[in-house]
Amino acid sequence: MDATKPDQGQSEQIANRLRTDIIAGRMEEGSPLREIALAKQFKVGRGPIREALQRLSHEGMVVAKPNCGVRVATSPPNSIQELIVPLRRTLETFALRSFFQDLNANDFDQWHSILKRMRIACETSDYASTVELDIEFHQSIVERAAQNDLLSIWLTLVSRLRNQFQNGHRKYDDPMKIYYEHVSIITIFQTGDLEQSLQTLEWSIT
Amino acid sequence: MDATKPDQGQSEQIANRLRTDIIAGRMEEGSPLREIALAKQFKVGRGPIREALQRLSHEGMVVAKPNCGVRVATSPPNSIQELIVPLRRTLETFALRSFFQDLNANDFDQWHSILKRMRIACETSDYASTVELDIEFHQSIVERAAQNDLLSIWLTLVSRLRNQFQNGHRKYDDPMKIYYEHVSIITIFQTGDLEQSLQTLEWSIT
DNA sequence: ATCGGACATATTGTTGACAATATTGGCGCT
DNA sequence: AGCGCCAATATTGTCAACAATATGTCCGAT
Numbered sequence: 001m002d003a004t005k006p007d008q009g010q011s012e013q014i015a016n017r018l019r020t021d022i023i024a025g026r027m028e029e030g031s032p033l034r035e036i037a038l039a040k041q042f043k044v045g046r047g048p049i050r051e052a053l054q055r056l057s058h059e060g061m062v063v064a065k066p067n068c069g070v071r072v073a074t075s076p077p078n079s080i081q082e083l084i085v086p087l088r089r090t091l092e093t094f095a096l097r098s099f100f101q102d103l104n105a106n107d108f109d110q111w112h113s114i115l116k117r118m119r120i121a122c123e124t125s126d127y128a129s130t131v132e133l134d135i136e137f138h139q140s141i142v143e144r145a146a147q148n149d150l151l152s153i154w155l156t157l158v159s160r161l162r163n164q165f166q167n168g169h170r171k172y173d174d175p176m177k178i179y180y181e182h183v184s185i186i187t188i189f190q191t192g193d194l195e196q197s198l199q200t201l202e203w204s205i206t
Numbered sequence: 207m208d209a210t211k212p213d214q215g216q217s218e219q220i221a222n223r224l225r226t227d228i229i230a231g232r233m234e235e236g237s238p239l240r241e242i243a244l245a246k247q248f249k250v251g252r253g254p255i256r257e258a259l260q261r262l263s264h265e266g267m268v269v270a271k272p273n274c275g276v277r278v279a280t281s282p283p284n285s286i287q288e289l290i291v292p293l294r295r296t297l298e299t300f301a302l303r304s305f306f307q308d309l310n311a312n313d314f315d316q317w318h319s320i321l322k323r324m325r326i327a328c329e330t331s332d333y334a335s336t337v338e339l340d341i342e343f344h345q346s347i348v349e350r351a352a353q354n355d356l357l358s359i360w361l362t363l364v365s366r367l368r369n370q371f372q373n374g375h376r377k378y379d380d381p382m383k384i385y386y387e388h389v390s391i392i393t394i395f396q397t398g399d400l401e402q403s404l405q406t407l408e409w410s411i412t
Numbered sequence: 413a414t415c416g417g418a419c420a421t422a423t424t425g426t427t428g429a430c431a432a433t434a435t436t437g438g439c440g441c442t
Numbered sequence: 443a444g445c446g447c448c449a450a451t452a453t454t455g456t457c458a459a460c461a462a463t464a465t466g467t468c469c470g471a472t
Contacts, residue, residue: 009272010455035424045457047253050424054257058264060355066215067424067463076355083300084359087293094289149266149282149366153290156362160355216425241454251427256454273433273454 014042015052022061022072023135023162024128029074033062060159075163085164088157089205092138093198095145095154100194107144111186114140115179122179130178131165137182141201164206220248221258228267228278229341229368230334235280239268265365281369291370294363295411298344299404301351301360306400313350317392320346321385328385336384337371343388347407370412 018038021027038049057064064070075081114137121129135158142154172178181204188200224244227233244255263270270276281287320343327335341364348360378384387410394406 034422036422046424047456051256051260054260055264058261058358060358063354068465069423076353079304080353080355083296087296087359090289090293098285147282147286148269149286152264152266153293153359153362156359240452242452252454253426274435275453 010044011048011051011055014038014044014048015055018052018056019059019061019159020132022056023165024131025166026128027072029072032069032071034069056159059155061162073159076160081161081164084157084160085205088154088161089202091150091154091157092141092205093202095142095147095150096198096201097194098145098147100189100197103189108186108190110140111137111189115183115186118182119179122175125175127166127169127175130169130175134165134168134178134182135162138205168206216250217254217257217261220244220250220254221261223248224258224262225265225267225365226338228262229371230337231372232334233278235278238275238277240275262365265361267365267368279365282366287367287370290363290366291411294360294367295408297356297360297363298347298411299408301348301353301356302404302407303400304351304353306395306403309395314392314396316346317343317395321389321392324388325385328381331381333372333375333381336375336381340371340374340384340388344411374412 018033027033033053035046035049035053038053039046042049053062053064053070056062057070060076061073062070063073076084114133118130118133118137120126121133138158139151139154142151169175169178185197185200185204188197191197224239233239239259241252241255241259244259245252248255259268259270259276262268263276266279266282268276269279282290320339324336324339324343326332327339344364345357345360348357375381375384391403391406391410394403397403
């Protein structure tokens with residue numbers, strides 16, 4: 001067997017790669033994703049590509065017109081996004097509440113790892129990485145709840161708010177503020193004060 | 207070539223069929239769905255089957271373990287369902303609000319068509335059909351908003367509440383009450399009173 | 413010159429065969 | 443007899459070729 005990796009789902013890896021590319025804004029809205037081109041790019045057959053694309057389509061990252069291909073989705077109208085934001089808040093606070101009392105050193109190690117990378121991204125004004133890490137941070141909270149249902153729903157919500165993550169960093173004159181904001185979240189978590197933590201997390205979700 | 211239909215996505219039809227089968231309770235929780243068996247059953251290759259299964263997997267109808275196949279999902283824990291119910295309320299009322307002023311005779315024709323079928327199902331104590339029509343009713347409201355984002359999110363939510371639809375009909379001694387409840391919803395809609403309609407719809411979502 | 417229709421091209425949809433992996437039953441060992 | 447290992451089987455994962463459909467272009471008629 002290949003010692004490279006247990007290869008647990010290569011379509012998932014492709015989906016993750018494309019997802020971060022879209023989130024980071026490396027792909028224009030409305031630009032098409034051709035199966036053959038992606039297949040050659042990833043050195044893989046068209047099957048896994050189709051699966052990855054279908055997954056992103058369900059999440060709302062791309063839109064698929066039958067017999068016509070998939071394109072990077074355009075952001076939903078503001079009315080929809082304003083509907084989704086509170087749903088996202090409900091989900092993330094629910095997740096946090098579910099495991100807050102079980103937090104251990106290992107959890108904080110992982111979060112500090114994200115923060116470390118985020119600090120570098122912010123210091124170098126690497127907007128794409130900053131956006132990715134912002135989402136990775138919140139996703140790690142949802143994943144920590146170890147409820148697959150939660151993650152699935154969260155992904156379908158966040159995919160439709162990705163432009164807020166992208167634009168959100170414009171509103172800060174200093175990119176470092178993004179970093180400090182997340183540091184403060186983890187700092188509150190470490191105090192063990194649940195209510196304060198929930199409030200800080202909620203407040204960070206625009 | 208079959209002149210029956212323009213064949214707009216045969217994997218979608220398969221997914222719909224399997225979804226209603228699961229919702230209606232015709233498949234045991236945890237029972238496996240084998241690709242080859244389904245392929246022969248639907249007289250189709252394994253490709254479309256895989257796509258349908260992946261869609262249902264993302265919705266939460268089935269769970270897919272890599273290299274191991276998919277099984278009918280077990281209902282999420284109550285804590286998750288209690289989280290999802292208010293999200294579903296928010297979504298459906300948002301949908302209703304978005305198109306309420308544009309309602310026309312055609313809309314009510316379609317709803318009355320559903321109610322007619324639901325009446326028959328309730329009269330004959332056909333629980334499976336009753337559940338299907340209950341969901342079709344609410345789905346028609348979300349679809350009427352003509353926002354694909356809304357429908358995608360709604361599906362991921364409702365799939366995880368399917369046991370509530372199934373059990374919900376036990377709590378009524380008389381199955382006809384389910385029918386009357388939906389009739390009253392449409393009746394309120396026809397009065398044109400938005401606030402009253404929103405409240406009735408919300409109240410119907412357990 | 414512009415509009416409509418048919419042809420050529422490109423892309424997606426589908427299929428069957430092959431490879432990789434997990435499950436199941438039997439065998440030997442303790 | 444019980445436990446662990448190993449082969450046989452069944453199932454999923456992947457690929458390349460084929461069919462169906464949409465897109466874009468060219469030509470001719472008005």
